[in-house]
Every structure is written in C-alpha cells, then in structure tokens.
Amino acid sequence: MGRAPCCDKASVKKGPWSPEEDAQLKEYIEKHGTGGNWIALPPKAGLRRCGKSCRLRWLNYLRPNIKHGEFSQDEDRIICSLFANIGSRWSIIAAQLPGRTDNDIKNYWNTKLKKKLIGMAPFPSFQKRTHRATNYPSVSLFQTSKSSSAYSSPSPALPSTSSAYNCSNYNDLNTPARSLTGYEIMSIPSSLSISTSASNSTVLQAQDGFVKDSLLVFGAEASCSSSDGSCNNLISQSKELECHEFRVSNGELMGLQSSLYSGIDQNQKFLSNVVGVNGFTDEKPNGVYGETPLDYSLEEIKQLISTNICNNLNFFVDENKEEEKFLYY
DNA sequence: AAATACCCCAACCGCCATGTC
DNA sequence: CGACATGGCGGTTGGGGTATT
Numbered sequence: 012m013g014r015a016p017c018c019d020k021a022s023v024k025k026g027p028w029s030p031e032e033d034a035q036l037k038e039y040i041e042k043h044g045t046g047g048n049w050i051a052l053p054p055k056a057g058l059r060r061c062g063k064s065c066r067l068r069w070l071n072y073l074r075p076n077i078k079h080g081e082f083s084q085d086e087d088r089i090i091c092s093l094f095a096n097i098g099s100r101w102s103i104i105a106a107q108l109p110g111r112t113d114n115d116i117k118n119y120w121n122t123k124l125k126k127k128l129i130g131m132a133p134f135p136s137f138q139k140r141t142h143r144a145t146n147y148p149s150v151s152l153f154q155t156s157k158s159s160s161a162y163s164s165p166s167p168a169l170p171s172t173s174s175a176y177n178c179s180n181y182n183d184l185n186t187p188a189r190s191l192t193g194y195e196i197m198s199i200p201s202s203l204s205i206s207t208s209a210s211n212s213t214v215l216q217a218q219d220g221f222v223k224d225s226l227l228v229f230g231a232e233a234s235c236s237s238s239d240g241s242c243n244n245l246i247s248q249s250k251e252l253e254c255h256e257f258r259v260s261n262g263e264l265m266g267l268q269s270s271l272y273s274g275i276d277q278n279q280k281f282l283s284n285v286v287g288v289n290g291f292t293d294e295k296p297n298g299v300y301g302e303t304p305l306d307y308s309l310e311e312i313k314q315l316i317s318t319n320i321c322n323n324l325n326f327f328v329d330e331n332k333e334e335e336k337f338l339y340y
Numbered sequence: 341a342a343a344t345a346c347c348c349c350a351a352c353c354g355c356c357a358t359g360t361c
Numbered sequence: 362c363g364a365c366a367t368g369g370c371g372g373t374t375g376g377g378g379t380a381t382t
Contacts, residue, residue, distance in 0.1 A: 027350070027376090050367065066368080067351070102370060117371075118349050 018050065018061040025061075028068055032058060036065055037073045045069070071112045078110030082119055090116060090124060 028036075039056035046052060050062035058065065071077070082090070086108055093104045099120075101113035108116065 025352075048367075061352090063353095063368085064351075071350075099371065113370075114350075121372095122348055 018053075018063075022059065023053075023061045023064070024059045025064070028060075028072075032060065033068070033073055036060075036068060040069060040073075067114075071114045076110050077112065079115070082111075082124075086111070087124060087127075090120060091128065094120065 024032075035056055035058055039052070043055070045066075046055075048062075049066040052058075052062055053060045053065055056065070060068075089107055090104055093100075093107060097103060099117070101117045101120075105111050105113040105116050
C-alpha cells in the first residue's frame with residue numbers, strides 16, 4: 012500500500028496556471044503569508060489546486076525577485092563549478108544565484124549548459140569518447156564517480172592510491188591517479204609548469220614549449236556577481252590559491268584536478284573550501300576563507316562534500332553506457 | 341503549406357527528510 | 362519510539378513553440 016496522496020487528486024485542478032489563479036495565489040500569500048502549511052493553503056486562497064502545486068508555482072514563478080531569461084557567464088560558471096563539486100543539488104546551486112530557482116537551473120543545465128560544455132570541451136576525457144584516447148595530458152575535467160564501474164573496479168592500469176599525497180611517479184600522463192574522495196589527482200611531470208594565462212585560464216607549460224590549456228574557462232573576465240563587491244579582494248587570493256592546488260611530491264608536481272579554478276568569483280571560495288576539506292587547508296593562510304558565501308557553514312559543506320563528492324559528475328557519460336569505461340584511460 | 345522532428349520549460353510525480361504528536 | 366503529515370527535492374513528462382524537411 013502506497014503513501015496517501017497529499018490531496019484529493021480527483022478534485023484538484025492540474026496543468027498550467029491561469030493568470031487568475033496566479034493573481035489569487037499571489038494576493039493571498041502577500042496578505043496572509045503561506046502560514047507554514049501549503050496543504051491547507053489552497054482552500055483558504057479559494058484555489059482548487061494541490062498545496063504542492065501552489066508551493067511550486069509560488070517558488071518558481073510568483074514570488075518576488077524571480078529572475079527569468081538568459082543566464083550570464085558568471086552564472087554559467089557558478090553552476091558549473093558547483094555542479095562539479097556537489098552534483099545535481101539544484102536547490103543548493105540555486106541558493107548561490109539570487110533570483111534563480113532550482114527548477115530554472117535544472118532546466119537550463121539539462122537543455123543548454125550541458126550541451127554548451129560538451130561543445131567546448133577541450134579534452135577527449137570531457138567529451139564522449141568512442142575510442143581510446145592517447146597522448147593527452149591527464150587533465151580530464153571533473154570528478155569521478157565512486158559508483159562508476161571504473162571506480163569500483165579499478166583497472167589494473169590505474170595506480171592504487173590511499174591519498175592525494177602519496178601518489179607519485181605517475182609519468183604516464185594518461186593515467187590519472189585518484190584520491191579516495193573521488194577527486195581525480197593529476198600527475199604533472201616537473202618539466203611542466205603551471206601558470207595563469209591572461210584569460211585566466213590555467214595553463215600547463217612544458218619546457219619544450221608545449222603549451223596546453225588545461226582548464227575550461229567560463230568567460231574570460233575575472234568578473235564578480237557579488238552584490239557588495241567584496242569579491243574584488245579575492246582576486247589576488249584566488250590567484251595565490253591556484254598555486255596552493257599543486258605541490259611537489261618526489262620531484263613531481265602534483266595537482267589536485269581543478270578545472271574550475273580558473274574562475275575567480277565568490278564561488279571560488281567555495282571551491283577552495285572544498286579542496287581544503289581534502290587536505291590543502293593547512294597550506295592556506297588563516298582567515299582567508301573564513302567567510303563562505305554559502306548559507307552553509309563549513310561543517311555543513313564538509314558534510315555535503317562527504318556525502319556527495321563521489322556521487323556526482325560523469326555527467327556527460329551515463330554510468331551505464333559503454334563510453335564510460337574509457338573515461339579514465 | 342503540411343508533416344515531422346526537435347527543443348524548451350512549466351508542472352507533475354514520487355521519494356526522502358524532518359517535524360509533530 | 363513509531364506513525365503520520367508536510368516540506369523539499371530531483372527526475373521526468375508532456376504540451377506548446379520553433380525549426381527542418
């Protein structure tokens with residue numbers, strides 16, 4: 012026996028909301044508030060709608076300061092950054108984009124942004140593959156999924172690592188090491204250096220002159236969506252941080268895969284915190300990340316990371332599809 | 341001009357978390 | 362402590378609009 016429905020489905024109206032219904036709901040909530048009980052609201056407001064439907068309509072469309080229309084590059088960047096770190100937690104992502112709703116962001120991601128990213132992906136690892144890629148630096152862009160077959164049953168080609176810090180000597184650039192957290196760790200030979208290009212893209216540069224943009228950049232400007240402008244101070248800190256994302260281990264430069272670090276915005280702080288959770292915190296100056304732009308405390312973020320870090324991404328490759336087996340080669 | 345394919349997005353569905361009794 | 366009600370969320374659907382054939 013299933014759960015009791017939240018309302019009498021036979022007597023409630025479904026489908027698109029009419030302007031009259033919108034006005035009715037808006038007027039009622041503006042006068043009386045929601046009363047903390049959506050189920051009880053429709054009859055009080057004179058609506059033949061399910062309470063959940065009213066809630067959704069209010070949250071996604073009627074409440075004040077809802078922003079519709081084109082997403083900015085900043086917003087794109089924030090969405091991608093957060094998706095890369097916490098996956099499809101649309102409500103959390105929406106909380107970082109004032110005026111945007113989770114539904115909006117979800118739709119935008121599913122219909123446009125994902126395709127946009129696929130189109131601009133610089134590496135085979137970022138795109139769906141139909142063949143085994145060779146001769147690319149292992150800078151595939153996003154986290155891996157612990158639930159994926161490749162992770163749960165590591166290929167013999169993949170070195171087993173117990174942490175981000177003891178994996179070294181992986182000269183095979185096609186073989187990313189992996190931390191237990193689900194981050195991919197990339198091993199970068201000491202012949203390569205890392206710098207930030209004029210366009211804020213992090214660049215791998217080899218002594219022999221080989222230069223490869225390693226990271227995807229969402230917009231070239233270090234712009235800021237902060238309303239109070241406080242993020243301006245973060246620019247230098249963020250650039251400094253980029254250096255902290257790499258460390259030398261056994262003569263090799265080890266880097267935490269940080270495809271989205273090229274973006275410099277409030278969200279950058281979030282990402283920094285995320286990485287800090289994984290062990291880099293001790294190298295960061297105290298207090299730099301004391302303020303999180305999120306409504307979540309650091310502890311809550313840690314919780315989020317620990318519970319979700321392994322459950323996201325591979326968003327271009329369905330876990331059950333054939334292509335995924337190539338993802339880490 | 342008609343038929344078909346494709347895209348977008350508002351809305352729904354159902355599961356899970358949380359609060360209350 | 363368990364049952365129930367409700368809120369919140371992410372996944373999915375379906376209808377309308379647009380593009381293509």
